[in-house]
Amino acid sequence: MSKATSPVRFKAKLLRPAKPANAAWTFLLVPKAASAKLPSRGQVGVEGTLEGASFSAVLEPDGQGSHWLKVDNKLREAAAVDAGDTVALEVTPSGTMPEPTVPAELRKALAAAPEANAVWADITPAARHDWIAWITSAKREDTRTRRIANACDMLATGKRRVCCFDRSGMYGKGLSAPEAM
Structure with a gap:
């Protein structure tokens, strides 16, 4: 192809x-x-x-x-x-990804975690898109909150990409198009 x-x-x-x-x-x-x-x-x-x-x-x-x-x-x-x-x-x-819009809760958590924020600032926009998609694909608020905490912990230890995240949405149910009216 x-x-x-x-x-x-x-x-x-x-x-x-x-x-x-x-x-x-x-x-x-x-x-x-x-x-x-x-x-x-x-x-x-x-x-x-x-x-x-x-x-x-x-x-x-x-x-x-x-x-x-x-x-x-x-x-x-x-x-x-x-x-x-x-x-x-x-x-x-385009070969490049535009900067993603960072959800307010994640922005606040990163501001409170300097080590995580330093790695966040150093990763590519594509990697930031993946982290945000992983967090926001959670259906429940408590899952999103837990993923934000886990993301900050992983970033603080130097992890640059979220692991085990299906970027296509084909193998998990996390990513999909909106439902039309």
Whole structure:
């Protein structure tokens, strides 16, 4: 299978997530044929266009061997599209991952753990994405809290990657695309 360094073009329907009920964002599912041209079944940093509007983002694994894309209001408005529209995309793997948004609880825990914070600052954005995905994929709040504590402990001992984490979501149930309304 050839992995893309040239643009991957496809069309997809823009969907509104079922949860949270008041979500201000939309998403789309990348068709399997387009996803197969990407370099990983896990997260992939991409540069692209949605109906001609440029963006830089991370395609997330859908747990089914493909990917999904969160489309925020800014991009949706720039592309002049809305939920229910079928949109044209062109994406190219960027070779780099943008910095992830660190959840407030993790940010607070890292600030209280200087050794863990030092390793966190030294790892790649892709590794930070993995840690965050592992933590936020937990369904229960107590599991997320425990994973934050464990992450800080592991980082403080120099561990740079979360172990035993299925980046594709295909072998565990932790990663999946949002459910559409």
